[in-house]
Amino acid sequence: MTGSASRSVRGAGSRISLWLALLPAAALLLLLIAPLGRLAVTGFTGEASWPGAASSSWTLWTPWQDDYLRWRVLWSLAQAAITCVLAFVLGLPLAWVLARFDFAGRALVLRLLMLPFVVPTLVAALGVLALWGPRGLLSGWLGVNLQDTPWLLLYGNLFFNLCLVVRAGVDALGQVNARQVAAARSLGATPWRAFWRIEWPAIAPWLMSSLCLVFLYCFSGFGLALVLGGQRFATVEVEIYTLVAHELQLGQASVLALWMLVLTGSIALLYALLEKRLAAPSRIEPVLRQAPQGVAQWLALLAALAVLFFICALPVLAIVWRAVQAGWATWATLLDAEVRAALWNTLRFSATALALATLLGVLHALAAQRSVPWRAAAFLPFVVSPVTVAFGLLLLYPGWTASLPLLLAAYAVLAYPFVAKAMAAGLDSLPPQVLHAARTLGASPQRTFWRVTLPLLRPALRRGMAFAAATALGEFAVTLFLSRPEWSTLTTLIYQRLGHPGAASLDQAFVLACLLMLLALLAFLLIEWPVAERAAPSPSLASAVGVGVLRHA
């Protein structure tokens, strides 16, 4: 074959990629990039408000000149930074204990660490309230009142992010080469010195990368800050929502949203640079796990499990406890027409969004095989907060704000990167020989895809779909912005109940959260369902965590 023939083969491949990319590219362009562009223009030019709203003139620098707004921005940055420090200080020793000690139930603990990744944000917020809020499990018992303090939000942030740092740490410690540690020990290094001189340099880039994600998530988080931040400790995202939904000041909100975009974009860039440096060594001999020896090691293990239980499991259990305490009368409200409608909306919106997200995600992953920039494009919906997306859509398509197709399309765009990322990781781990073997045994490219590629990618696809389903089930911000009252979902209903005064409404919110958590748990089981057959090239645990954590970013 001549050089031109070879080029024509590559050209055909590029053309196929182009066709595959068409649909996801259109979705990204129309539902993400164009709305962000509109938002940026509004942010620069200033004025835009609903009819009847008081006009105001903000410049691009107002958020840094006004005391109130500067506090909002600085607090948003500070709470993210504090969460990073706490997650690191607690997460590193926990990860080391889980990575190095062998004990009964270790695999289960590692699996349960995935649980927060599928818990809807609003449910997590309620979990924190169930512990520390009014009539809370711990606040009542200890006699403390954490309302209107930053601790509620920080606790909620840790609920999600401690698990992320621990899982990333465990995976990273699994990449440490035992021979290097042994060499260091034989050269006179104590275990402590060997950790800092050999293990830490190996795991630091992984941990830094995960901390970058923690920062990104906390900084652009909405649901937790809305429910737990209160008046004083709410973040910029909540401020944007308030300006749009309550004060009808789109121009002011777009200035803030533009700053959020700049700041989250910078952090996302830092994350991308860090991740580029991460490369798993191809052949290593991992450090062997040992059963804890002596009282100190057992105490370390028990302390680690206790911290994990306190931060990651207790909020979930507290919701169940508060829901049980609510009594039958409250449970009976699940049969109300309003709740049944919300459940039906949640299920049908999630199912539609999942179907769309799967289609977009699979096409995106297949197209991204040949294009690095296109692969990076799958990150876009992760780095832009749902509030910003919803607000951009509101600005760009004002006539469609209460349209079901737009709402569902927004759901799908926010959910499909999970499918795309999981599928891309699965495609990367497919050994080319297996596909070559199929071709030389007479299978055409299409037959190879159906008979070999797709069955081998099933675990990755299932994992991506489960995270996408969890995203759609727990979707909150976009629904608040773009929904109509009759399209109320479980999340918006919970939020409504939280806004009503009285203990009965709070109890109803806990019962609804229980129901939503049950649905999320189904998604979780789908992700971590033990696979009977070992389909060899399934993506690593690390990539599963990577996909999972982005659910909340």
Next chain:
Amino acid sequence: MLELRHISQNYGDKALLQDINLSVNAGEIVAMLGSSGSGKSTLLNIVAGLQPPLGGSVWFEGRDITHMPPEQRRFALMFQDFALFPHLNVRDNVAFGLIEQKQGKASARAKALAMLELLGLAGHARHKVWHLSGGEQQRVALARALITQPRVLLLDEPFSALDADLRASLRAEFKTRILAAGVPTLLVTHDEAEARAMADRAVRLVDGRLEALW
């Protein structure tokens, strides 16, 4: 007869294969030796149709097949790591090629069972491939290749993942079965002893060019 005419290929800017000419007759086993990175596997991929050459052509029975897609060539390629399909059981791995040849599933499976019987692997027919030892997996890979009655057999370091004792016994078994099938066979290896044990003729790939050894 399989013929390679003036094949060339680059790796980046470096010439990996230069003016390669080689022919393999029916029933003949030709070994191709060379160090790691010398381009042996690339040449095998070109013959199998998995990669186009930069220049030159591949001929089979007097016909230029350079542009023919791999599934139409019926050249079976066996890999160093066996490349068995992990989602299929042993029987369905062996039957894979027959099903692609549009044979009915039942008939393909029956033939696969007969082939496994011949290789002493019938007891593993319903097992997933990872339950098998390295030697058993390699025999399944051979069964999967031979059952399609390939026109050419391409072996890419087929025994390098196995231990020394198993390698020796499998070499003899493979040679017997390949000769019985009577297909032209190109064996890529870096082990000269293996080449001497199996091949009728050997060539060495040095600096992108082929040298005849014996």
